[in-house]
Amino acid sequence: MTAAATYDLGKLHGGLRLPGEKEASTARHVQTATVPPQLFIPLTQHVGEAAQPVIDIGEAVLKGQLIATAYGSLSAPIHAPTSGKVVAIEPWPVSQRHGETGPCIVLESDGEDVAFRYENRPLRYESMAPDDLLQTILDGGIVGLGGAVFPTAQKLMQAVTAPLTHLILNGVECEPYISCDDMLMREQAAEVLGGAQILMHALGLGNCFIAVESDKPDAIHGLATALGELDDKRIVLKQVPTIYPSGGEDQLVQLVTNLEVPSGGLPTDVGCVVQNVGTAAAIYRWIHDGEPLISRITTVTGDGVVSPVNVEARIGTPVSELIAIAGGYTERASQMIVGGPMTGKSVTTDRVPLVKASNCILVLSDVIPPDDEKPCIRCGECALVCPIQLQPQQLYWFACSDNEKQLRAHGLTDCIECGCCDLVCPSHIPLTADFRQAKARMREMADEKARAERARLRFEARSARLQQEQAERERQLAGQKQAALRAGPDAIREILDRNRDKNRQDDEA
Amino acid sequence: MDFERRDAPFVTPSTDVASVMRQVLYALIPAALAYVWYFGPGFIFNLLIAAIFCAAGEAAMLRLRHRPVETVLGDFSAMVTAALLAFALPALTPWWVTATAALFAMVVAKHLYGGLGFNLFNPAMAGYVVVLVAFPMDLNLWTAPRIGDLDYHYLSLYETARYTLTGTFPDYLSFDAISRATPLDVVKAGLNSMSTFEEMRSYPMMGDFGGRGWEWIGNFTAIGGAWLLLRKIIRWQIPVGVLTGLLLPAGLFYFFDPAVHASPGFYLFSGGTILGAFFIATDPVTAATSPRGRLIYGFGIGFLTYAIRRWGSYADGVAFAVLLMNMATPAIDYLTRPRIVGHPKKTWGR
Structure with missing residues (x-):
């Protein structure tokens, strides 16, 4: 049995010790939500382009059946969360960063929950070539469940092109309130470990670290117990200090391996692949049980709900149903966030469905009073907590003046938007939001430049073409003229007569 | 149910500018007590005058700049400037010297540069240096500290108030007799x-x-x-x-x-x-x-x-x-x- 041990860890700059706020939601076991009568399944549940529906309206589908196929390089397929009938494909409020509404497949449950049977399950992946295994993972619709929803198969396919040394499963879950990974590791540790084994095979790696924050003794215990039963020496638990944002991908790599992911690079640049523990469990379910990613555990919590709880629910379940499982709203509920309090996204309605990315539904009562922003007094507290060691007080200055050159020089694009600087700012400046906007403006400017450059090239090409055509025409005319002169006056008269006849015939016609 | 839209993070910051400035003021209390003990009540007059003129200077500039006067004055930064000025000045300082320093600090050093956060120079020190150059005699008038065996004259409240308001001493006292x-x-x-x-x-x-x-x-x-x-x-x-x-x-x-x-x-x-x-x-x-x-x-x-x-x-x-x-x-x-x-x-x- 491998007990959780603290190895020589790398050190994170800055960061914050935040109150966990996780006790309330971890007091009960994970509740299983009943399948609602109607599910709203967004076609974009991953970073890339929307998946393409492969079913018709009115068609009956089985649970786990493919209903939309991956389209484009960073897309992932989507499967029916239950059996029933497709009643519509239409825009519906969603909780993603792509806008307020998005195209959704509306599925009416038949109440039977009959599963589509995938063959050869459990799949004997040990005898599969890693490439085939990756292709199979792609078909499971699995995306990063830590919140980034990068399609897992593509991430793994990219990873195997680099020399790899470490697989790290991310069970850190450093943001306050969120506890779905904690509960998963407590209650379904065997699936996490099974996923770890599959991932090691797919990546051709002989070791795997599972990183868990030190404030999750029950999760560590759950994993350690399951690991004892599994007896796989390749998997090692690693306890990391409870400090936000140790669960950020690059930050975790730094903590576990003491290597820095280069600016603009990926963990694979330093030989690391990071996968969320929930993703590992989803891979296990798909490879072992033939169940694609159609459900997930989500934390429904905050002082805006009566009894916070973790719920395992089907993708597409309206958030209002999950709130009901948590005992409904308290009187003070005023803000709904999908994700955690540091990096989540506020939504305006609880009609939004649960998606693959929804690790937490946070309902809060009080929020920062608006219009409370004061000038920056340059206290530098933000720089002390920045895990990237940026100088937010300088960046803020340059963001206000839209100084793109200095923004780049001061590393705006390296900002991970963790929100630490906001929390320590005595002037209550929404730094993260300002930086997000500055980044967007910078991207826009770059796009604009690229568009102008393309237009310039197009214009120059067209001018050159026109010039060439003109020259060609002139050369032809000159040639004809020469030929006519060479042929003499009789020939010229003949040509003119012929033209006149031709014109007359045209007129008569 | 419907909700408001907002940007992450959704956690209220734990501190604010006013509380930072207030704590700086609290931290000056022991020094202020020691100062008054050794050099007399003049410090308190200086502090009051500096505070009044800092507040007035800041308020006037805020109004001119169409900024909210109450919320900005409420950040106590002008009071920190006033306190630092009071410490820098001799215990005996005529009010117009203190007022000049305070107004220069607020109007020129702070608000002409854009107010709190934008000033290049420390307002209190800018104000102090201006009066140090403009009123060298006044800035040199330090008394001996109140220590038993030293030849000191611990000024009474009346003497101090009189000097602060008029720049003169009662007949029985002279500049040379008390300055050290x-x-x-x-x-x-x-x-x-x-x-x-x-x-x-x-x-x-x-x-x-x-x-x-x-x-x-x-x-x-x-x-x-x-x-x-x-x-x-x-x-x-x-x-x-x-x-x-x-x-x-x-x-x-x-x-x-x-x-x-x-x-x-x-x-x-x-x-x-x-x-x-x-x-x-x-x-x-x-x-x-x-x-x-x-x-x-x-x-x-x-x-x-x-x-x-x-x-x-x-x-x-x-x-x-x-x-x-x-x-x-x-x-x-x-x-x-x-x-x-x-x-x-x-x-x-x-």
């Missing part, structure tokens, strides 16, 4: 006239390290500074930088030639050293912000203070040193940016 050179003046003049520091040490006004009375004000100021450090209102780099910048050259010169140089302990416990290290140089707006930059910034202030005290024409140099280093702040910040995580390790600067 400060230890810094004495030592500077002494060293310049070839007396040794050892000789000067035996003067009754000299204490264990610095001037008597002044040492204790220094101690009480340091208590407030330590509290600010504990509360993480200020960070250690600037105070350590200032003290190192002052004590290192002072120590070296004293070590090699103790006859013609004053001891580092004397410089530490004289004039505005400790107040400067913990309360003036640490004004966040005008100081460098990176940890390394703050050390350099502090060191520069300490070193310049020593240079001015030792070789300049002014007895103390903290105010000039702070203003000079204020000018260097943007460059220091630019050159001491820490390496961003994930960026290649590079050589100095960039």
Whole structure:
């Protein structure tokens, strides 16, 4: 049995010790939500382009059946969360960063929950070539469940092109309130470990670290117990200090391996692949049980709900149903966030469905009073907590003046938007939001430049073409003229007569 | 159910500018008590006048600049400026001198540069230096500290009020009768006239390290500074930088030639050293912000203070040193940016 041990860890700059706020939601076991009568399944549940529906309206589908196929390089397929009938494909409020509404497949449950049977399950992946295994993972619709929803198969396919040394499963879950990974590791540790084994095979790696924050003794215990039963020496638990944002991908790599992911690079640049523990469990379910990613555990919590709880629910379940499982709203509920309090996204309605990315539904009562922003007094507290060691007080200055050159020089694009600087700012400046906007403006400017450059090239090409055509025409005319002169006056008269006849015939016609 | 839209993060910050400034004011209380004890109630008059004119100057500028007057005055930053001015000025200062300093600090040094957060120069020090240059006589009138065996005249409330309001004494008192050179003046003049520091040490006004009375004000100021450090209102780099910048050259010169140089302990416990290290140089707006930059910034202030005290024409140099280093702040910040995580390790600067 491998007990959780603290190895020589790398050190994170800055960061914050935040109150966990996780006790309330971890007091009960994970509740299983009943399948609602109607599910709203967004076609974009991953970073890339929307998946393409492969079913018709009115068609009956089985649970786990493919209903939309991956389209484009960073897309992932989507499967029916239950059996029933497709009643519509239409825009519906969603909780993603792509806008307020998005195209959704509306599925009416038949109440039977009959599963589509995938063959050869459990799949004997040990005898599969890693490439085939990756292709199979792609078909499971699995995306990063830590919140980034990068399609897992593509991430793994990219990873195997680099020399790899470490697989790290991310069970850190450093943001306050969120506890779905904690509960998963407590209650379904065997699936996490099974996923770890599959991932090691797919990546051709002989070791795997599972990183868990030190404030999750029950999760560590759950994993350690399951690991004892599994007896796989390749998997090692690693306890990391409870400090936000140790669960950020690059930050975790730094903590576990003491290597820095280069600016603009990926963990694979330093030989690391990071996968969320929930993703590992989803891979296990798909490879072992033939169940694609159609459900997930989500934390429904905050002082805006009566009894916070973790719920395992089907993708597409309206958030209002999950709130009901948590005992409904308290009187003070005023803000709904999908994700955690540091990096989540506020939504305006609880009609939004649960998606693959929804690790937490946070309902809060009080929020920062608006219009409370004061000038920056340059206290530098933000720089002390920045895990990237940026100088937010300088960046803020340059963001206000839209100084793109200095923004780049001061590393705006390296900002991970963790929100630490906001929390320590005595002037209550929404730094993260300002930086997000500055980044967007910078991207826009770059796009604009690229568009102008393309237009310039197009214009120059067209001018050159026109010039060439003109020259060609002139050369032809000159040639004809020469030929006519060479042929003499009789020939010229003949040509003119012929033209006149031709014109007359045209007129008569 | 419907909700409002907002940007992450959704956590209320734990601190605010007003509370930071208030804590700086609290931290000055021990020093203020010591000051009043040794130099009389004039400090309180100065503080009141400075506070009134700082508030008035700030309010007027805010109105002119169409900024909300109440919310900005409520951040207490003008009060910190007023307090620092009161500490910098002699206990006996006519009100118009204090008012000039306060108005210059607020109107020119602070608001003409854009108000809190945008001022390049420390407002209190800018105001102080203006009156130091404009009213040199008034700024030289220090009394002896109230210590039993010293020849002092502890001014009554009436005498102080009268002088503050009119700049005159009752008939039985005269300027010359009560004014005393400060230890810094004495030592500077002494060293310049070839007396040794050892000789000067035996003067009754000299204490264990610095001037008597002044040492204790220094101690009480340091208590407030330590509290600010504990509360993480200020960070250690600037105070350590200032003290190192002052004590290192002072120590070296004293070590090699103790006859013609004053001891580092004397410089530490004289004039505005400790107040400067913990309360003036640490004004966040005008100081460098990176940890390394703050050390350099502090060191520069300490070193310049020593240079001015030792070789300049002014007895103390903290105010000039702070203003000079204020000018260097943007460059220091630019050159001491820490390496961003994930960026290649590079050589100095960039």
